[in-house]
Amino acid sequence: MPTISTVGTQRNNKDCDSFTRRRRRRRRKMAASSMAGRVLTLCKQFQNVFRISSGINAKNAAVNLAKHYSHLYSPISSVSQYRTLHTTISRRGLDEFFDFPENWGEETVKSGAPWSAKHLRTKSNEDLHKLWYVLLKEKNMLLTLEQESKRQRVPMPSPERLRKVERSLIRLETVAKERETTLRLLQTGQEKGRPGAWRRNVLGYIYWYRFKEYAIPWYMNTRYMRKRFYTPKFVEPHIRLRIEKYLRDKYRKTNLKKRTLAKLKERFPHMKVPSS
Amino acid sequence: MRRTKGEELNEKVVVPKDYRYGTNRPWTIAAKRLNPPGKRRRKVFVEPIAPEDWTVLRGDTVEILAGKDKGKQGKVVQVFRHRNWVILQGLNTHYRYIGKTHDYPGTYIASEAPILLRDVALIDPSDRKPTEVEWKFTEEGDKVRVSVRTGCIIPKPVVERRDGIVPEQWKDGPKDTSPEDTVEKTFTPSLKTLEEEVMEKLGIQENRRQRKSYWY
Numbered sequence: 365m366p367t368i369s370t371v372g373t374q375r376n377n378k379d380c381d382s383f384t385r386r387r388r389r390r391r392r393k394m395a396a397s398s399m400a401g402r403v404l405t406l407c408k409q410f411q412n413v414f415r416i417s418s419g420i421n422a423k424n425a426a427v428n429l430a431k432h433y434s435h436l437y438s439p440i441s442s443v444s445q446y447r448t449l450h451t452t453i454s455r456r457g458l459d460e461f462f463d464f465p466e467n468w469g470e471e472t473v474k475s476g477a478p479w480s481a482k483h484l485r486t487k488s489n490e491d492l493h494k495l496w497y498v499l500l501k502e503k504n505m506l507l508t509l510e511q512e513s514k515r516q517r518v519p520m521p522s523p524e525r526l527r528k529v530e531r532s533l534i535r536l537e538t539v540a541k542e543r544e545t546t547l548r549l550l551q552t553g554q555e556k557g558r559p560g561a562w563r564r565n566v567l568g569y570i571y572w573y574r575f576k577e578y579a580i581p582w583y584m585n586t587r588y589m590r591k592r593f594y595t596p597k598f599v600e601p602h603i604r605l606r607i608e609k610y611l612r613d614k615y616r617k618t619n620l621k622k623r624t625l626a627k628l629k630e631r632f633p634h635m636k637v638p639s640s
Numbered sequence: 641m642r643r644t645k646g647e648e649l650n651e652k653v654v655v656p657k658d659y660r661y662g663t664n665r666p667w668t669i670a671a672k673r674l675n676p677p678g679k680r681r682r683k684v685f686v687e688p689i690a691p692e693d694w695t696v697l698r699g700d701t702v703e704i705l706a707g708k709d710k711g712k713q714g715k716v717v718q719v720f721r722h723r724n725w726v727i728l729q730g731l732n733t734h735y736r737y738i739g740k741t742h743d744y745p746g747t748y749i750a751s752e753a754p755i756l757l758r759d760v761a762l763i764d765p766s767d768r769k770p771t772e773v774e775w776k777f778t779e780e781g782d783k784v785r786v787s788v789r790t791g792c793i794i795p796k797p798v799v800e801r802r803d804g805i806v807p808e809q810w811k812d813g814p815k816d817t818s819p820e821d822t823v824e825k826t827f828t829p830s831l832k833t834l835e836e837e838v839m840e841k842l843g844i845q846e847n848r849r850q851r852k853s854y855w856y
Contacts, residue, residue, distance in 0.1 A: 475813065476812065476815075479822075485827070486824070488826040489827075490838060491826050544834065547833060559855050575856055576855070577855055578855075578856065582856045628685055638688050
């Protein structure tokens, strides 16, 4: 059961030194409606109880949907560079883990080129979706083949097929991500799908902190509250030293480049100076 | 766990900044024997040539301008960009014994030594003499090598693919898509995400509402 009252008292009892003062100042705005918040959370707890039971029903529904889905997953006419058209879906399923019987025992199996990103970009979303699963099944088949050849201590016939399929999958994923980012940019103006913020850590670095999904709000999360997104005062001299070190390193690198270029000019007077 | 020989060969080799590149590739046993980790050799200065200015390609016929086999023409077998080296077939050879055992003296073979790019010149196909070459654009927009002296275009050499496939003679297997299907354009830009479109096509209806979650 929620310990809302105890959370409130814990916060009031925290030490009043400079480290926590800054945190409280930031959170003051959020703590304004704490009383109302407590009541809301109480109600939400009950709501969650109800939601869990509806969740179980949803799970069953998902299973039914999956069955429907496989039925609707009809054979494809224009498919990957890796699967031809099959007139029936093998209901047993396990023979999709193996190659065609005529390729069993062969030393090499002929395979075409992997899908390129240029060609994948011309395909519709539905085609990409189907292609993904076709490639995945092919990958599973090749992985079983690899494992079995390891077991039999025999070289796998044409292992480059596996690498080709993996590359195609990676390219498909990049194309799908590209489409998603363009849509997001159009509609929201943001490129990143996952929320985040620029935050300072204890060592003085400012970095992109990526948000995580939690079930409880931040003020109830004790582990999150212990995180420090500020730099203590005693770290500042070290930051200055770090900047000095970085600048020294930068100048050393530029000087080294100049010296090597001068030496190269000496040895090769007719060389073309590289632009970079 | 102990790494197997196969895994050892396949793992990526980390090469230090002052690594001296030789004719052996860095992940081979011979290269590892010559350049063990921690070995430092005198720095070799290599004339910087931009990748777009590189004119000699594998399979080209070139003529040697300086050295032991001066004036001879040969086919380029290997190109080493990091040292500006070129290995020609059967030219600039020295002789050594290979496969020596306790009682067998070994086979006497000729092994080619690498030649610097500076000492090699591409051959003009019209008069078969060495020329200087530049990269120029044709009217269609293709980048070609043009000889400075005559203006003749030097065609790109036909090199066999490592997997032995000749693209003109390729026949599709049962799992390959036909060229027409690959090139066919089915994409129509729309404001729907991939997930939404697929759900629509498959008739999936998502009526569940997501539980409230917090992002921080």
